[in-house]
Amino acid sequence: MLISIISIFLKILAVYFGLGILFGIYFLIKGATQIDPLMKNSKWIVRLLLFPGVVATWICLVPKLFKK
Amino acid sequence: MGLNYQLVLWNKNKKVYDRYILLFVLLYLVLFWAITLITNRNTTLETLTIRSSGTLAILLLHIILSIGPLARINTKFLPLLYNRRHLGVTMFLIALIHGGFSIFQFHMLGDVNPIYSVFTSNLDYSSLHDFPFQVLGFIALLILFAMAATSHDFWLANLSAKTWKALHMLVYVAYALIVSHVFLGAFQQETSPYMPALIGIGFVILVILHITAGIKEVRKDRQTYKASDTDWKYVCEIDEIEEDRAKIFIVDNERIAIFKYENKLSAIHNVCKHQGGPLGEGKIVDGCITCPWHGYQYLPQNGQSPPPFTEKVATYHVKIEDNKVYVLPKALEEGTEVTPAIIK
Numbered sequence: 001m002l003i004s005i006i007s008i009f010l011k012i013l014a015v016y017f018g019l020g021i022l023f024g025i026y027f028l029i030k031g032a033t034q035i036d037p038l039m040k041n042s043k044w045i046v047r048l049l050l051f052p053g054v055v056a057t058w059i060c061l062v063p064k065l066f067k068k
Numbered sequence: 069m070g071l072n073y074q075l076v077l078w079n080k081n082k083k084v085y086d087r088y089i090l091l092f093v094l095l096y097l098v099l100f101w102a103i104t105l106i107t108n109r110n111t112t113l114e115t116l117t118i119r120s121s122g123t124l125a126i127l128l129l130h131i132i133l134s135i136g137p138l139a140r141i142n143t144k145f146l147p148l149l150y151n152r153r154h155l156g157v158t159m160f161l162i163a164l165i166h167g168g169f170s171i172f173q174f175h176m177l178g179d180v181n182p183i184y185s186v187f188t189s190n191l192d193y194s195s196l197h198d199f200p201f202q203v204l205g206f207i208a209l210l211i212l213f214a215m216a217a218t219s220h221d222f223w224l225a226n227l228s229a230k231t232w233k234a235l236h237m238l239v240y241v242a243y244a245l246i247v248s249h250v251f252l253g254a255f256q257q258e259t260s261p262y263m264p265a266l267i268g269i270g271f272v273i274l275v276i277l278h279i280t281a282g283i284k285e286v287r288k289d290r291q292t293y294k295a296s297d298t299d300w301k302y303v304c305e306i307d308e309i310e311e312d313r314a315k316i317f318i319v320d321n322e323r324i325a326i327f328k329y330e331n332k333l334s335a336i337h338n339v340c341k342h343q344g345g346p347l348g349e350g351k352i353v354d355g356c357i358t359c360p361w362h363g364y365q366y367l368p369q370n371g372q373s374p375p376p377f378t379e380k381v382a383t384y385h386v387k388i389e390d391n392k393v394y395v396l397p398k399a400l401e402e403g404t405e406v407t408p409a410i411i412k
Contacts, residue, residue, distance in 0.1 A: 006187045036226055041072035046222075049075055053217035057235075060227055 020055035023062065027054045035064055073222050079363070085151040089158055096124050114173045121166035123263070126250065128159035129243060130270045137281035139360070143349060146360040153219050153362075160216035167209045170202065201252035208245035211238045221362075224343055233344070247271060288316070300387065300394040306411055309333070309393070314357075316348035319397040323348065324384055326393060327357055327368050332408035334368035335384035335395050342379070370405040388412075 023031070032039040032047050039047070054061065078086075100120040104111050135152050138145040175185035183206075190200040215236055224232050247267055254264045303317045309328040316325050316338055323338035325348025336357065338348045345361030352358070356365035356374060366373055371381040380403035385396040388409045400406065 002191055002193065003188060006184075010184060010187065036222065038072055038225075039222075043072075043075065046073045046075055046220075050220060050222055052213070053220065053223055056214045056217045057223070057227060060231060064226060 016059075017055060020058045023058040024051050024054040027051070027058075027061070031061075031065060035061060073220070077221070077362075081147070082151055082154070085147070086154055089151075089155055093124065093158065093162070096120075096127070100124070114169055118166055118169045118173065121162050121169070125159055125163035125166055126246060126267065126270075128155060128162065129239075129246065130274065132156055132159060133239070133243060133274050134277055137277040139349075140281040140284060141277070143360075146349065149360060150363065157216045157219055160212045163209055163212055167205060170205070174202070196252075197255060199252050201249050201256065204245045204252070205249040208242040208249060211242040211245070215239060215242075221342075229344060288318070300396055303393050303395050306333075306388060306391050306393055312352040314348040314350075316346070317395065319395065322397070322399065324395060324397075325357075326386060326395060327352060328411070329355075329368060331411045332368075333386050333388065333393060333411065334406065334408045335386040336366065336368065336371045337382040337384075337399060337402075339381070340364050341381060347381070369408055370403055372403045 027035070028047050028051065032050070097120050100123065101116055104116055104119070132152060132155055135145060135148045135155075139149040171182050171186060175182040175189065178185060180188070186202050186206050187200070190198070190202075192198040193200065215238065218227065218232065218235060227235070250267050251264055301319055303319075303326065304315055306328070309315045309326060312327075312329050314325040314327040316323055318324075323346075324335050325338040325346075326333055326335045327348075329352045336347065338346055340347050340359040340361065342359060342362055342364040345359040345364070347357055347359055347366065350358045350360040352368065353365070355367070357368050358365050364373065364379060365377075366379070366381055369383075371383040373379040382399040382402050383404050383406045384399060385406055386409045387394050387396075388411060393409070
């Protein structure tokens, strides 16, 4: 039972971060400027710096993308 | 505050603070390694790395959690608050070294996924004494990762101040997990009482600091003035406000900061648009009110960030009669120009 709970928890974590990486790649290519217009005038390296944060919080950024 | 995002918001002072952080980190690691190798020559490189990075991360976390209340108790600590973000990221990177090396040393050498191994190598979750303490450290590391990864200004603007603040308040959850991680780990693997004792002392100091700062805030909030929108409210004597500084007053539950500069007085809303920092605890730098938290600036006479920046806070009418300072509690629209009261 305990093993099952741990497995499910880690699988959810893996799926969350996996989707985060996919969204992060979209963010690097196109999403950054769609989410925040100030990113247009920012250096590309700023997007790389933001990448880990996108992977961690992509679930908060996706609705923002659709609203735009 | 700006027309684009910078990689790192550095200025002259921040660079100095960052050099001190780097120097402190290097000094700590050198001392830790030297003392350990002198007292126990058989210590392995991995163990040295795990222990030095772990203890350093905990020490930095205690310093980080102390800065907020210390700055509320004494404004001399405000420069530390201004640079706390870089200290936080440094602490996470050191904690990551600790976690990474621990996983490598204890969980990488088998045929089980190392993360899975962290959670399943010890399944005694129902025991307090033998609880798998590494799991607590792993979860704390995830929280610290989320915080460090979202420390850039982009996140404040795009996660909203409320969400960002809530996310970063999780540092207290991470702290509780780390304290438990250390205590349980010490019970299971250590024979020396020093580490739990030091963590215990650190915990007590943090609690005392937070309570002291909280009492000071409550006292400040009690000095509340009630006034109708059209009543000028006496707040203090001119001499009670230091040059290029402010005094904060609470009128009808709103905090107003009255700044004294160049023989003038101006009043603005106390809350910074960036992260809700207490503007009245900052000072006038280059003619601008400068937030003590992250250096956002506003012109005292209109509450606007200097062009080309666009942040605005509410302003208030202020007047002087017989050396006494009065404020009109009705907030004007954000960015409204108000003629400063002249000190004769």
